[in-house]
Amino acid sequence: MKFKANFLFDGPIDMVWEAREKRFENPDKFPELQKHEEISRREEGKKIFSKRIIELSASIPKPLQKVLSDDMMKTIDESVYDMESNVHTWTITPKAGSKLFKCTGYSKYNEYEEGGQKKTKRELELEVKVDLPLLGKMAEQVILEAYKKNLEKDNQTIAKMIKIMKEENA
Secondary structure, three states, X not given: OEEEEEEEEOOOHHHHHHHHHHHHHOOOOOOOOOOEEEEEEEXXXXXXXXXXXXXXXXXXXXXXXOOOOOHHHEEXXXXXXXXXXXXXXXXXXXXXXXXXXXXXXXXXXXXXXXXXXXXXXEEEEEEEEEOOOOOHHXXXXXXXXXXXXXXXXXHHHHHHHHHHHHXXXX
16 A cells, blocks of 8 residues: 655755754654664765664554554664665564565655745655455555654654754754
8 A cells, every 4th residue: 555745844955854863862842753762873975774663552553453462563664864865765564573564665855945945845655565364455554544644743843843953043
C-alpha cells in the first residue's frame, strides 16, 4: 500500500536538515515524538547512515497491539541521508527480525524562494507491505494510517524546531 504527500517548511534546506536533528536533542520540547534510540551512525562523504530502534506502541491501534509481541512494537529504522542530492531514504522493519511487515520511504527536499524568503518542499513517498495471510491488506491500511499520523507529527515538529531556531537567531 502506497502513500504520497508534500510538505512545506518556512526555511532553507540546511535549516530543515538541522531542525530534523535538533528536535531529537530536545525531547522536552517535543514529547509527541516517538521514543527512539540511535544504535549506529556513520558519515561517508556527503552521506549519513543511521540505524535507530523506534518504539511504536503509541501509534499502533490497541486491537493490533494485542496481536503483536512487545518486540514487534519496536522497529529498526535504517536511513540514508544524502546531503548532496537532498534525499532521505529509509527502511523500517520489526526489531524481532520478522518479515511480517516492511515500510520503505523516500523524501526529496527542494529549496525554492517565495516572497524573498527561502522555503523547502518535502516530497514524500511511503510504501507499507504486510505479509499476513487473510489480514495483510487490512493490516497494511492500519499501519499506513498510523504512519500518516506520525509523518504529520514529524513535519509539525520540524516546522516547530525551525521556528525555535529562527527565534534564537533573531
